[in-house]
Amino acid sequence: MNKYASLQEQAFEANRELPRKGLVSETFGNVSAFDKDLGVFAIKPSGVPYPELTPKTMVVLDLENRIVLGKLRPSSDTPTHRMLYRYFEGISGICHTHSSFATAWAQAEKPIPVLGTTHADLVHGDIPCTSVITDEQIEKQYEIETGQLIVNTFSHLSPLEVPMVLVARHGPFTWGASAKQAVYHSVMLEELARIAFHTLQINPKIEKLKASLIEKHFQRKHGPDAYYGQEKSGNQR
Amino acid sequence: MNKYASLQEQAFEANRELPRKGLVSETFGNVSAFDKDLGVFAIKPSGVPYPELTPKTMVVLDLENRIVLGKLRPSSDTPTHRMLYRYFEGISGICHTHSSFATAWAQAEKPIPVLGTTHADLVHGDIPCTSVITDEQIEKQYEIETGQLIVNTFSHLSPLEVPMVLVARHGPFTWGASAKQAVYHSVMLEELARIAFHTLQINPKIEKLKASLIEKHFQRKHGPDAYYGQEKSGNQR
Amino acid sequence: MNKYASLQEQAFEANRELPRKGLVSETFGNVSAFDKDLGVFAIKPSGVPYPELTPKTMVVLDLENRIVLGKLRPSSDTPTHRMLYRYFEGISGICHTHSSFATAWAQAEKPIPVLGTTHADLVHGDIPCTSVITDEQIEKQYEIETGQLIVNTFSHLSPLEVPMVLVARHGPFTWGASAKQAVYHSVMLEELARIAFHTLQINPKIEKLKASLIEKHFQRKHGPDAYYGQEKSGNQR
Amino acid sequence: MNKYASLQEQAFEANRELPRKGLVSETFGNVSAFDKDLGVFAIKPSGVPYPELTPKTMVVLDLENRIVLGKLRPSSDTPTHRMLYRYFEGISGICHTHSSFATAWAQAEKPIPVLGTTHADLVHGDIPCTSVITDEQIEKQYEIETGQLIVNTFSHLSPLEVPMVLVARHGPFTWGASAKQAVYHSVMLEELARIAFHTLQINPKIEKLKASLIEKHFQRKHGPDAYYGQEKSGNQR
Numbered sequence: 001m002n003k004y005a006s007l008q009e010q011a012f013e014a015n016r017e018l019p020r021k022g023l024v025s026e027t028f029g030n031v032s033a034f035d036k037d038l039g040v041f042a043i044k045p046s047g048v049p050y051p052e053l054t055p056k057t058m059v060v061l062d063l064e065n066r067i068v069l070g071k072l073r074p075s076s077d078t079p080t081h082r083m084l085y086r087y088f089e090g091i092s093g094i095c096h097t098h099s100s101f102a103t104a105w106a107q108a109e110k111p112i113p114v115l116g117t118t119h120a121d122l123v124h125g126d127i128p129c130t131s132v133i134t135d136e137q138i139e140k141q142y143e144i145e146t147g148q149l150i151v152n153t154f155s156h157l158s159p160l161e162v163p164m165v166l167v168a169r170h171g172p173f174t175w176g177a178s179a180k181q182a183v184y185h186s187v188m189l190e191e192l193a194r195i196a197f198h199t200l201q202i203n204p205k206i207e208k209l210k211a212s213l214i215e216k217h218f219q220r221k222h223g224p225d226a227y228y229g230q231e232k233s234g235n236q237r
Numbered sequence: 238m239n240k241y242a243s244l245q246e247q248a249f250e251a252n253r254e255l256p257r258k259g260l261v262s263e264t265f266g267n268v269s270a271f272d273k274d275l276g277v278f279a280i281k282p283s284g285v286p287y288p289e290l291t292p293k294t295m296v297v298l299d300l301e302n303r304i305v306l307g308k309l310r311p312s313s314d315t316p317t318h319r320m321l322y323r324y325f326e327g328i329s330g331i332c333h334t335h336s337s338f339a340t341a342w343a344q345a346e347k348p349i350p351v352l353g354t355t356h357a358d359l360v361h362g363d364i365p366c367t368s369v370i371t372d373e374q375i376e377k378q379y380e381i382e383t384g385q386l387i388v389n390t391f392s393h394l395s396p397l398e399v400p401m402v403l404v405a406r407h408g409p410f411t412w413g414a415s416a417k418q419a420v421y422h423s424v425m426l427e428e429l430a431r432i433a434f435h436t437l438q439i440n441p442k443i444e445k446l447k448a449s450l451i452e453k454h455f456q457r458k459h460g461p462d463a464y465y466g467q468e469k470s471g472n473q474r
Numbered sequence: 475m476n477k478y479a480s481l482q483e484q485a486f487e488a489n490r491e492l493p494r495k496g497l498v499s500e501t502f503g504n505v506s507a508f509d510k511d512l513g514v515f516a517i518k519p520s521g522v523p524y525p526e527l528t529p530k531t532m533v534v535l536d537l538e539n540r541i542v543l544g545k546l547r548p549s550s551d552t553p554t555h556r557m558l559y560r561y562f563e564g565i566s567g568i569c570h571t572h573s574s575f576a577t578a579w580a581q582a583e584k585p586i587p588v589l590g591t592t593h594a595d596l597v598h599g600d601i602p603c604t605s606v607i608t609d610e611q612i613e614k615q616y617e618i619e620t621g622q623l624i625v626n627t628f629s630h631l632s633p634l635e636v637p638m639v640l641v642a643r644h645g646p647f648t649w650g651a652s653a654k655q656a657v658y659h660s661v662m663l664e665e666l667a668r669i670a671f672h673t674l675q676i677n678p679k680i681e682k683l684k685a686s687l688i689e690k691h692f693q694r695k696h697g698p699d700a701y702y703g704q705e706k707s708g709n710q711r
Numbered sequence: 712m713n714k715y716a717s718l719q720e721q722a723f724e725a726n727r728e729l730p731r732k733g734l735v736s737e738t739f740g741n742v743s744a745f746d747k748d749l750g751v752f753a754i755k756p757s758g759v760p761y762p763e764l765t766p767k768t769m770v771v772l773d774l775e776n777r778i779v780l781g782k783l784r785p786s787s788d789t790p791t792h793r794m795l796y797r798y799f800e801g802i803s804g805i806c807h808t809h810s811s812f813a814t815a816w817a818q819a820e821k822p823i824p825v826l827g828t829t830h831a832d833l834v835h836g837d838i839p840c841t842s843v844i845t846d847e848q849i850e851k852q853y854e855i856e857t858g859q860l861i862v863n864t865f866s867h868l869s870p871l872e873v874p875m876v877l878v879a880r881h882g883p884f885t886w887g888a889s890a891k892q893a894v895y896h897s898v899m900l901e902e903l904a905r906i907a908f909h910t911l912q913i914n915p916k917i918e919k920l921k922a923s924l925i926e927k928h929f930q931r932k933h934g935p936d937a938y939y940g941q942e943k944s945g946n947q948r
């Protein structure tokens with residue numbers, strides 16, 4: 001038993017969820033799990049079909065881009081994950097997919113506006129879309145610069161209150177308190193993207209949800225007086 | 238065997254149908270079952286994933302908001318259910334989902350117009366959309382006020398002839414003679430919302446179904462001379 | 475073994491295909507199988523959920539509307555089926571669904587234009603939409619008049635070359651050389667309706683397929699020199 | 712064991728993938744596998760339902776249109792496959808479907824523009840749409856002329872960099888280094904067609920992906936310095 005086995009297991013389980021949830025085709029997409037104390041994260045190997053994954057195929061890297069465990073090449077998006085773990089305090093899982101409706105919004109270079117309470121239950125405001133990567137950035141280290149684009153987009157946003165982003169022309173990244181939660185956020189993002197699409201087709205003039213409803217729903221689930229779900233400290237389960 | 242066991246069982250079975258029918262993701266949505274004689278209803282606990290539900294996890298409450306059985310916190314939408322059981326004579330089940338097309342109509346603040354006989358077979362006229370909750374109502378007891386919005390919307394409508402509503406910016410509630418029928422109405426609402434969406438994309442100028450066809454189809458299934466289905470008093474089954 | 479057992483079996487098998495193919499929800503839809511020599515058809519009973527069907531529940535009727543076998547009430551659409559068996563020479567199966575895209579076209583009161591070879595492989599020209607039933611017709615025998623609407627629509631069309639129709643504001647009926655083929659035509663109609671919908675969204679100005687391509691594809695599969703599929707008289711299978 | 716058994720097996724396996732991936736209904740679609748050394752390809756028989764296929768039912772033909780093995784009539788699209796094997800150097804598998812979104816673009820006579828990196832990862836530029844077949848071509852050998860249309864469309868394109876095409880008013884053909892890869896390209900094409908459809912609905916004014924991003928993503932996966940996936944020569948798997 002290596003000391004990274006649990007992290008590999010978490011990353012493996014979360015990656016296996018992607019095809020089950022219909023979020024990825026073939027080898028697209030990747031999830032990582034981060035352990036802040038160990039200073040490392042486990043991530044899907046590059047280009048390996050989902051049915052062939054095992055916990056041991058998960059590649060473990062530190063935040064300096066050194067492989068500490070694993071024989072395979074890590075996901076080509078690894079530097080983007082690394083950037084987010086460095087800059088976004090408090091996240092321990094990241095998920096990247098090319099899910100259909102979220103990618104359509106990203107390709108359209110449009111943030112997903114907050115139009116209803118389903119959205120506000122999960123995300124505090126619009127789901128932002130980055131600017132398009134510049135030619136200068138493409139010529140540098142592309143995947144690091146993709147991470148930089150995301151970090152810049154959050155200069156005035158809290159990654160804990162808005163646990164997802166659309167990378168313009170590319171697709172979505174989501175994160176959370178665990179790899180499992182990051183995948184959950186990708187599932188929800190795809191559904192929010194789909195509902196917002198149809199909402200605007202039905203009523204192109206609809207405006208954003210008013211601030212009082214955004215606050216009510218977000219705080220009902222995430223605020224200090226949240227009353228959704230079961231008490232965390234309870235002995236109910 | 239407690240005297241609420243059957244009600245809990247009904248609520249449990251109906252809640253388990255939601256993910257099977259593709260109406261909910263993760264922990265979203267909830268169904269309750271009401272027993273008029275006992276004056277109580279059983280409802281899904283808050284924030285518990287569907288695979289973890291059992292009949293015993295269903296929380297039983299009376300119409301004064303007192304928990305009479307159950308250790309878990311009930312769904313945060315419980316006060317909305319309670320309001321409907323108090324004001325809508327003759328209903329014994331309520332279902333709330335965030336199903337994709339119905340939620341899009343709700344977010345667009347648009348009632349679903351009756352455009353065909355599939356709709357008229359089930360609902361007597363348009364599927365109404367409430368007004369948006371006011372800031373004053375949000376500051377009061379939000380979920381009770383949501384119920385109040387629905388009740389107000391039905392001031393000139395029969396909840397038995399129109400067994401469903403869109404809560405503006407939020408999503409659908411449906412009801413029926415049982416928890417099972419409430420879920421059936423949610424399934425049908427999602428399909429009606431989807432067909433209406435595509436109908437209006439194909440022909441934006443199409444008008445509502447004419448009154449004679451609405452009456453014919455609604456009465457064929459629900460009127461005193463209904464001839465759809467098998468005789469209820471028959472010995473055929 | 476009654477002499478209608480084989481017909482009941484065919485009708486049963488074809489009805490069971492409807493939910494498997496995703497064409498119906500709950501109790502909607504119905505299929506019948508006709509035996510020209512016996513002068514009777516077997517049809518789904520009214521309002522019975524699909525999982526509860528057995529061959530013996532299929533109701534057998536003659537073309538004068540007399541039940542010759544079966545204890546249950548037949549589908550409320552039975553008179554429409556009967557009309558088509560009387561007027562459309564050479565058909566031995568009929569299928570009625572409320573499938574999503576086909577119903578949207580019917581609600582929009584629009585025929586489905588022939589836009590590509592997938593359509594021309596199966597249907598010789600547009601898929602027609604009836605006129606809307608008149609108030610006078612509604613007051614007469616509604617389901618017979620629905621059949622009459624379809625028959626009128628085919629006054630200049632061949633039911634063998636165009637084995638399907640949209641009943642305006644209602645939904646599709648399809649038919650064929652057997653109940654099984656009628657269901658196959660419903661499956662294909664839903665897909666043709668879906669592709670035509672998206673085609674016109676991508677290019678609202680696209681015109682119909684030119685006559686030479688319609689003829690080529692229809693004749694390739696259905697003409698006297700058809701070369702699609704295996705020789706019917708061959709011993710290959 | 713005949714010397715074509717392996718080729719038949721590859722064609723069989725690839726054809727069986729089509730319904731599993733949701734790309735075909737009923738008997739539509741076909742895949743072939745080509746062996747350059749033997750100078751022959753194995754293809755689906757015409758009009759046989761997918762569940763009835765076995766490796767031995769695959770028909771083996773040479774590039775002069777002679778059947779070298781098999782008792783069944785080959786797919787009616789066989790001459791189109793043959794044309795592509797003759798003119799497109801380096802391909803060993805072809806797949807033809809009527810998948811829903813790709814066919815909608817083909818019926819709309821529109822190429823699918825490259826709008827994001829998901830597309831650029833796989834295809835070097837737009838997915839072209841052929842011109843519509845002329846009446847003169849229809850009167851000649853239709854399926855050969857369909858192949859000719861495709862070949863003409865690639866007069867200035869590389870079939871290895873753009874492994875797919877839309878045949879106007881008909882549907883998509885894809886190809887690759889194997890029958891399996893050709894099917895993979897059909898799966899991806901359908902998803903690219905779907906995402907592009909929604910992208911343009913969200914933002915009708917969005918322009919194509921800029922050249923620098925097209926190059927970056929295509930080269931990252933397919934260029935001489937590709938760093939996606941595992942080293943081909945490695946002993947990792």
